[in-house]
Amino acid sequence: xxxxxxxxxxxxxxxxxxxxxxxxxxxxxxxxxxxxxxxxxxxxxxxxxxxxxxxxxxxxxxxxxxxxxxxxxxxxxxxxxxxxxxxxxxxxxxxxxxxxxxxxxxxxxxxxxxxxxxxxxxxxxxxxxxxxxxxxxxxxxxxxxxxxxxxxxxxxxxxxxxxxxxxxxxxxxxxxxxxxxxxxxxxxxxxxxxxxxxxxxxxxxxxxxxxxxxxxxxxxxxxxxxxxxxxxxxxxxxxxxxxxxxxxxxxxxxxxxxxxxxxxxxxxxxxxxxxxxxxxxx
Amino acid sequence: xxxxxxxxxxxxxxxxxxxxxxxxxxxxxxxxxxxxxxxxxxxxxxxxxxxxxxxxxxxxxxxxxxxxxxxxxxxxxxxxxxxxxxxxxxxxxxxxxxxxxxxxxxxxxxxxxxxxxxxxxxxxxxxxxxxxxxxxxxxxxxxxxxxxxxxxxxxxxxxxxxxxxxxxxxxxxxxxxxxxxxxxxxxxxxxxxxxxxxxxxxxxxxxxxxxxxxxxxxxxxxxxxxxxxxxxxxxxxxxxxxxxxxxxxxxxxxxxxxxxxxxxxxxxxxxxxxxxxxxxxxxxxxxxxxxxxxxxxxxxxxxxxxxxx
Ligand SMILES: Cc1ncc(C[n+]2csc(CCOP(=O)(O)OP(=O)(O)O)c2C)c(N)n1
Ligand SMILES: [Mg+2]
Numbered sequence: 001x002x003x004x005x006x007x008x009x010x011x012x013x014x015x016x017x018x019x020x021x022x023x024x025x026x027x028x029x030x031x032x033x034x035x036x037x038x039x040x041x042x043x044x045x046x047x048x049x050x051x052x053x054x055x056x057x058x059x060x061x062x063x064x065x066x067x068x069x070x071x072x073x074x075x076x077x078x079x080x081x082x083x084x085x086x087x088x089x090x091x092x093x094x095x096x097x098x099x100x101x102x103x104x105x106x107x108x109x110x111x112x113x114x115x116x117x118x119x120x121x122x123x124x125x126x127x128x129x130x131x132x133x134x135x136x137x138x139x140x141x142x143x144x145x146x147x148x149x150x151x152x153x154x155x156x157x158x159x160x161x162x163x164x165x166x167x168x169x170x171x172x173x174x175x176x177x178x179x180x181x182x183x184x185x186x187x188x189x190x191x192x193x194x195x196x197x198x199x200x201x202x203x204x205x206x207x208x209x210x211x212x213x214x215x216x217x218x219x220x221x222x223x224x225x226x227x228x229x230x231x232x233x234x235x236x237x238x239x240x241x242x243x244x245x246x247x248x249x250x251x252x253x254x255x256x257x258x259x260x261x262x263x264x265x266x267x268x269x270x271x272x273x274x275x276x277x278x279x280x281x282x
Numbered sequence: 283x284x285x286x287x288x289x290x291x292x293x294x295x296x297x298x299x300x301x302x303x304x305x306x307x308x309x310x311x312x313x314x315x316x317x318x319x320x321x322x323x324x325x326x327x328x329x330x331x332x333x334x335x336x337x338x339x340x341x342x343x344x345x346x347x348x349x350x351x352x353x354x355x356x357x358x359x360x361x362x363x364x365x366x367x368x369x370x371x372x373x374x375x376x377x378x379x380x381x382x383x384x385x386x387x388x389x390x391x392x393x394x395x396x397x398x399x400x401x402x403x404x405x406x407x408x409x410x411x412x413x414x415x416x417x418x419x420x421x422x423x424x425x426x427x428x429x430x431x432x433x434x435x436x437x438x439x440x441x442x443x444x445x446x447x448x449x450x451x452x453x454x455x456x457x458x459x460x461x462x463x464x465x466x467x468x469x470x471x472x473x474x475x476x477x478x479x480x481x482x483x484x485x486x487x488x489x490x491x492x493x494x495x496x497x498x499x500x501x502x503x504x505x506x507x508x509x510x511x512x513x514x515x516x517x518x519x520x521x522x523x524x525x526x527x528x529x530x531x532x533x534x535x536x537x538x539x540x541x542x543x544x545x546x547x548x549x550x551x552x553x554x555x556x557x558x559x560x561x562x563x564x565x566x567x568x569x570x571x572x573x574x575x576x577x578x579x580x581x582x583x584x585x586x587x588x589x590x591x
Contacts, residue, residue, distance in 0.1 A: 095395075095565070096565070096566070097565065097566035098564060098565055098566065099394075099565050100565065102396035102397075103396055103399070104398050115397070115398065117395070117396060117398030117399060118360070118361060118364075149311055152310075152311075152332070152333030152338075153335055154337060181311050181334065182312075182314055183309075183311050183313055183314060183331065189331055189333055190331060190332060
């Protein structure tokens with residue numbers, strides 16, 4: 001029995017988007033676009049899949065989540081706050097003097113497994129944890145979230161080769177495929193394509209879904225591993241800046257902070273969506 | 283006030299590239315943070331984008347240099363001097379390819395982004411690698427001259443730049459040479475040997491100390507390796523105390539380079555290293571971090587008073 005309905009999770013996503021924008025605006029800093037693109041992924045992972053709570057976080061056999069695209073830390077912070085790891089109001093100190101809530105994940109913050117932010121670290125770390133689980137004959141899983149620009153880092157491919165070699169079917173890499181990085185579109189910067197064929201050739205089971213669709217995300221994560229002995233690569237096709245019309249698919253919002261006017265518009269648009277979703281209850 | 287040294291880098295590179303088609307900027311999704319978007323617009327054939335892949339960046343830069351190109355490989359200092367260290371060591375330094383490695387947003391310029399984005403170790407690791415000049419310009423003059431000197435240099439150079447708007451500093455001589463320190467002002471009581479964006483607060487401290495009748499020398503040690511030994515020894519011989527200042531870990535940087543030289547030259551005078559201590563760096567903006575660790579005019583003034591007592 002799942003804790004939340006699809007609709008309840010959809011409502012949560014909008015709330016997370018509102019919250020992360022609020023704290024980015026307060027801090028006057030943040031990686032806005034990439035946080036909005038991966039919000040639904042984090043929502044489904046934490047509320048539906050990981051079963052990691054402040055109570056279970058120190059269990060040796062907990063499921064692990066390593067956020068390789070550490071810059072999207074604002075999405076992670078608001079989800080962790082919602083899970084009860086710390087009071088949401090802590091985020092009022094985001095990026096401020098002496099705050100532990102800095103612009104990339106650190107283990108100083110309750111609920112965070114690894115210090116990340118230099119791209120290309122999540123896959124090797126996760127492969128290591130997944131290998132330890134296999135050695136211990138434990139059945140927990142390891143999830144990591146990477147960016148599509150991040151795919152250029154060679155360390156991803158080193159880990160991909162090794163994870164297949166060790167048959168790490170407890171290892172799931174989720175690609176936040178929003179097609180943008182800082183300079184522009186992946187295809188113009190340094191094309192990673194064809195991603196699916198590359199990963200298959202590296203020995204992975206590959207699925208491609210709408211990464212902003214709660215139903216598809218839940219469905220995908222509910223039967224992993226689908227193929228025994230193979231690590232899973234989820235190509236989550238997302239929209240960078242998802243949920244805010246003027247940010248969607250626009251590269252400058254990678255680390256843009258909205259003006260007061262833009263912020264109000266974003267809040268209004270998200271509130272309209274919240275209202276629409278709430279009207280669907282019953 | 284001048285500009286950010288990083289802006290001077292990009293303007294100087296444009297100036298050089300408009301006269302020399304052989305100049306190439308190589309970037310790793312870093313043209314925006316490196317202020318190279320205007321460069322890319324003006325010289326689309328002279329910028330090479332390798333994607334977010336700093337190891338590849340440095341390897342490719344070494345290859346291009348070996349084929350006769352004048353290469354400026356540009357990436358945030360934190361990744362450039364860490365992720366690509368082996369490529370720097372083998373492909374650039376030991377293979378003696380005249381690549382200029384440009385570390386952008388160096389030190390704690392990325393302040394609140396946290397320690398993944400700080401580069402407080404770059405000077406230490408690069409000092410331990412033979413055959414690469416390590417250059418940390420203090421102001422716009424030094425930034426511009428360093429870029430021009432690196433373009434002409436026949437050996438590897440690492441230059442790091444911050445994002446802060448820098449004041450124009452005075453200097454005894456308006457000349458610049460990699461490896462030769464610049465004397466900002468002369469004095470006989472205490473000498474500040476500083477580099478990069480910490481020279482300006484050292485100079486502020488000097489002015490505060492002069493008001494108290496203390497005579498202060500300030501040296502911009504823009505080349506940390508090879509160290510200008512003559513400049514350090516001359517200053518230490520005429521002053522009663524030495525304070526080094528750097529936006530770097532106190533381990534392995536300018537301070538320890540000076541300490542080692544002074545000790546081995548038999549110069550034993552009061553000495554203090556001001557930098558980022560060996561602890562988890564406090565969160566905050568660059569200014570807040572500088573304030574926290576006493577890298578300000580007032581903080582350095584206090585350090586000098588205590589050391590002279
Ligand atoms: C090793 C490393 N190199 C460079 C960066 C700087 N950087 C931060 S985010 C980013 C772009 C990331 O693009 P992508 O992976 O597509 O992320 P998303 O679109 O999901 O934000 C870059 C280059 C970094 N954090 N780490
Ligand atoms: Mg992307």
